[in-house]
Amino acid sequence: MIQTSGNSMTTLTQDALVEQLSAIVGADKVRTDADSLETFGKDWTKIYPPKPSAIVFPKTTQQVADIVKFANAQNVALVPSGGRTGLSAGAVAANGEVVVAFDYMNQISDFNATDRTVKCGAGVITEQLQTFAEEHDLFYPVDFASAGSSQIGGNISTNAGGIKVIRWGMTRDWVAGMTVVTGEGEILELNKDLMKNNTGYDMRQLFIGGEGTLGFVTEATMRLTRTPKNLTVLVLGIPELDDVMKVLSQFQSTMDLTAFEFFSDKAMQKVLARGDVPAPFETSTDFYALIEFEAVTDADMDQAMVQFEKCMEEGWVVDGVISQSETQAANLWRLREDISETISEWTPYKNDISVVVSKVPPFLRDIDEIVTREYPDFEIIWFGHIGDGNLHLNILKPDDLAKEEFFERCGKVSTWVFEIVEKYQGSVSAEHGVGMTKKPYLEYTRSAAEIAYMRAVKKVFDPNNIMNPGKLIDA
Template sequence: MLRLFTRSTRNIPLCQRFSSTLTADKYPNIKRGDFGKINDEDINHFSKILSPNQLITDSNDITGYNQDWMKKYIGQSKLVLKPKTTEQVSEILKYCNQRKLAVVPQGGNTGLVGGSVPVFDEIVISLASMNNIRSFDQSSGILKVDAGVILENADNYLSENGYIFPLDLGAKGSCFVGGNVATNAGGLRLLRYGSLHGSVLGLEVVLADGTIYNSMHSLRKDNTGYDLKQLFIGSEGSLGIITGVSILCPARPKSVNVAFLGLENYEQVTKCFQKAKSELGEILSAFEFMDKDSQLLAAQTLKTTHPLCQDDIEGIESVPEYPFYVLLETSGSNKEHDDIKLEKFLEDVMESEIVVDGTVSQDEQQLKTLWTWREGIAEASQQFGGVYKYDVSLPLDSMYKLVESVKERLNELELSSTEDNKKPVYEAVGYGHIGDGNLHLNVAVREYNKEVEKALEPFVYEFIESHKGSISAEHGLGFQKKNYIKYSKSETEINMMKDLKKHYDPNGILNPYKYI
């Protein structure tokens, strides 16, 4: 083990200043589409489909539905509908399509690219009341749920039956299963369980004209015709509203270990990952990396002792001076077997000086504590006012170069000072899922700032294009990235996507101003 160093606390005020500017005013080049406007007759019609408590018209009650959780995008909806059945969703969309009333499907509203909130006065269709677990087959592990089931609730239900949901996110306590599928969320354990394109067996989706597409009965193997459900996984509500999900769930691991490691440079991070794949093989379930600044940021909100700190201190001063950190998780069915493999792996990476420091969880509480230092980064990134989030895929050798390039660019720019005479950018940090080449670049700011945004875009996307990456690894395109899809997709691909949109939603009522 190397001696741990301390770092002086930065005296930065924790100001929480969020923009209250409407999205339409912040982006005046976006014009309202040729859609109908809600009137009393429309409200009366929806009242015949839904009960009074399923319609929200009070402006105060609608506020939360009109803005994303980062408060970066703010819409102007005057109506929220909360259907309880697929048939109600069908009736709503059938009417909206006839009247050309634009709608926004909304799940837990935990998205990071403005995809689940209105831009203008679109009707919000919340799936929150569709929250039933429909069935679970103990033999096959196939779970069927309403789209509004909260991810953590689904996983807790499966846990009681000896299974696990094949997706885990930091927002699992708020996000909905339907929203996860609609955005093709990747999460923390894609390395082990793969993407939703593989684990989702069937969907129930309501199309723009009210037609109900149902493949919930699908088997694990079905080689008859086009695999239509794939159109809706990751479509972000632009082709239809997902109301039901059938998903294959694996057996819950009986043994879980988490190791938290300190490393001297990014090259050692990639070497550590190569060793982990080779030596841990089938029990490797997560491999997360974090840079030092992300840990310093997290320390200011967690206010606990860092896992690799040897002293009884808390906060920033407890974070060692290692440039990079790795959180590695193993999961399997035999604890003795897993412990032996992990111990041998850790001995090898320490002896070869790939890793210079580390700790391993000894119980369930320590395991959760180690994970908080990874999962806490997202929330910590916006503690000073706001955050620009970029969720991208890049080849491993160039992944962290993007963070370094952004840091250099922001340092070089002559950015205007804010009211308190401090630079608007607080910190740019990098972390993510090494196992699937997914980098999270967070630029923490004191307030959302046009100069910062211009410095980042399209610079970030041009870097990604030049390194053959993807501008979105798991958060989707939403409103934020719709104009930048050309950096990841060819003109032919984009035209094919537009053709699909025109075919399934000719009036363009489903989640307009987003995606493409």
């Protein structure tokens, strides 16, 4: 556990704080019990001990605005809390902040079948929206492991990605319009849900991925799309890393893929060792690609076979399997999706990094090389959304190495990794955001001039540094 720098700035006592917050949201919507402070004061990271002053549960945008105005007047720092599934400590209250939790703003309303849009309170859970879409014969395509807990407001504030980005993009692409409360307590209705609206700076885009540092998202109109048909999965065995990219190009030349995922044999072997998922085929190769596409007609399936045979002929692929049913497709997906949970017992050091697709092979090799040379006892597990250049690097703790020493060595690994990220012009956070954990490394991806402009933009919307201070950038 690390102490963060900075402190809550208010001179109010906790009692006075609770009283004034209660005047805004009602006494039953302010909590200070130890359980609540512990639960709502952190996200999925476990590095910083939570220490909020109070948790407040607004029910309306106006209440959020009133909380922010009060916070400005009394110099109270605010931390937004959604599903608390963040992996970069973007929603941790470690310095006596007041946590604004959106759990009661979870209404879905104003569905419009023609526009294929629906309004969501910030607290709507991702899965709730996915289910709502299904019930209306539509589809909300942004999907990831934490969909059962993560909230729309948090998804927007972190521009959540996931497993279908290659076809449907990030959360950014599904926000038709949104209501935000700025750091000054101003309520902005951004973009009016329009598909085309060229009337000046699209400020929606600043709040998407803004990690709550400019203002809090309170409502958003989300787009839905048609339901994909007969999603079919192909898993391919690929001996050479460079050929993974050739396989991607080959398939993309004629098909619209809905996923192109990647995992190493080491990753798959961990999953297979659990014994509840069958191997895709007998041949073993160093790398595997999982390709998903819509097979609406036999012609689609034929097209996939044409590309598969081309990849076999070229020697890029040596074996493969295609799903013939939904169950088979689900089982093939488990080879990829079960990796994260399977390796969790080895206390993995994780990094969520990206480069442009074509640079993935040399980038990955550079990291492999330095880690293997310096720490030959470390086992490196690679997987990720390779179709969009996003790799999840996982290093497993050797059984005989103490946790403390493992983490200390991982600190060195981080520096090497981020230096290689910088060399390849990549991102130190592809989809998990910056929060507190990546803040010290931001400069490996963003220039000093960019960071200075980010600070100035923050100052415009949150002049008193009330909104999620200490996350992303220091004001």
